[in-house]
Amino acid sequence: MPSAAERTRTLVQSTCSAVLLVPGMSTAGFDQLIPLDRSVGPEGDLFLEFPADSPAVRAAAHAQDDELTAVLEITDVAPVSVPHRIRGRGRVSGRLTPAPGMAGPGRMMLRLETGGAYVDDLWGAQGVEPEEFRDSAADPLVAHEAELLQHLHAAHGEQLNMLCGLLGERTHERRAAHEPSVVPVAIDRLGLRVRVCEADGRFFDARFDFAEPVRDMVALRRAMRTLFEAAAH
Structure with missing residues (x-):
């Protein structure tokens, strides 16, 4: 399985929604605390871009030599319609300081020196x-x-449903009785996770590991073809 550090790093570098929480800024509008962009530096620090007039930028500038701690909270929502769409949450906490000269006009980059993280x-x-x-x-x-998940959901429903055949005889009988749908819920370099949703509202997740980790789209297409071929036989 991916390590907790890899999963947290993936969340940070994804397009998942994120908000920067700074003590004493509870009156700021939620939308004012959403970074315009975020990235990770070579030392593991987060670089968060905000409008220059953002409350987060003012707080970091006014803190000067004082220690200003902050937390970036990230919420991961499945990009396809599925029960319980929130796939996870992550947070990175640390000291917040301005990083002048790293953003364009009307913007300011803030540096969150990573002190710890949680997923x-x-x-x-x-x-x-x-x-x-x-x-x-x-x-x-x-x-x-x-x-990828949206494409699988829209164009490969039949192949996804066939994956139930790889889950054993009991699952096959249960599938016939309850007519579930199979929705792709997550994909990474190590495999595919699907959510089997039954007609009575119940569901469970199944994970299909690739034969070897994939590093690019060419390898992924090959891995998915192998998985679907195994399900078809």
Whole structure:
């Protein structure tokens, strides 16, 4: 399974919604605390871009030599319609300082020096040390995952339903009785996760590991073809 550090890093570098929480800024509008852009530096620090007049920018500028802590909270929602769409949450906490000269006109970059992180997702909940976060890498499919899942859901429903045949005889009998639909809920370099949704409202997740980790779209297409061929026989 992907490590907690990799999963957190993937969340940070994804398009999931995120909000920066700074103590004493409870009166600021929620939309004012959403970074325009975010990235991770070589030392594992987060760089968050905001409008220059953002309350977060003012707070970081006024703090000067004082310690200003902040938390970036990320919510991961499945890009396809499925029961319980929130796939996970992550947070990165640390010291917040301005990073002048790194943003364009009318914007300011803030640096969140990673002091710790935490992820709670489909794999489980776990804390992440700053060094682990720094040394990890985001999943190579993160930029394409939403599009991939939407394509699988829209164009490959029959092949997805056939995956139930790989789950054993009991699941096959249950499938025949309850006529479930199979929805792709997550994909990463190690495999595909689907949610089997039954007609009576019940559901369960199933995970299909690839024979080997994939590093690009060419390898992913090959892995998916192998998986669907296995389900068809």
